[in-house]
Amino acid sequence: MISKGTELTTFVTGLNGSATIDTTLLDVLVDTAKTVLEEERPWMALRKTDTSLSLLTTNTWQTAKSLSGITDFSRFYGDGVIKLFDGSNLIHYYSQVPFDRRLEYKDDNSTFVFDENAGTLYFNGTPPFAGTLHIPYVSTSTAIDLASTSAVWSVFPSRFLPLLGFYAIGIHKGAVDYDDINAQMLPENRATMQALKNAMEKWDDARQLSAIENSDPTELYSTPRSGAIDTNS
Known part of the structure; x- marks a missing residue:
């Protein structure tokens, strides 16, 4: 599992067929991915x-x-x-x-x-x-240093870090370096990215539910009130 800035750079390079991406461009692509994801919802983290x-x-x-x-x-x-x-x-x-x-x-x-x-x-x-x-x-989380040998985007579990790589390479291959081969690769990369994003959202949903499931003043002795959804069943 990757967790460091340098590892994320290597991962994106691998997704790009081992072809390096301009340092500034890659930095912007990853930062764009981070910004979009973080602004989509009020993540518990x-x-x-x-x-x-x-x-x-x-x-x-x-x-x-x-x-x-x-x-x-x-x-x-x-x-x-x-x-x-x-x-x-x-x-x-x-x-x-x-x-x-x-x-x-x-x-x-x-x-x-x-x-x-x-x-x-x-x-x-x-x-x-x-x-x-x-x-x-x-x-907003700390800016990601792609040259760092320390953990980046550490406010989230490292298992979700590849999401930024899939997002960044999707933008690159779909807009910057588009060709027939990349056109065939995009759907699979997009599907993997979406699956990982769904997993991250479910992880956050569970944390949000955990914070509020015992705060309903009409519930007694941990028994859901009439008509409520029992999240423990």
């Missing part, structure tokens, strides 16, 4: 909670909180709720509202807006207490 920002009771609806320190931020995760925690027992919830409705919500201290262009948060109203913000988000 990419979910994080940032606690680097805080609020004071002196903050107002015009106080900007920059997300520039969260370098791997992709998008908010969940139902758009950010929690303010006092470090003991108090939790205050902020729900996201549209940035272009900022003035209408400026006095509602249960809401926040996000300036996508500037990458800044604004919490409306006055904070009920000082505390740390808990911001759930989907992250």
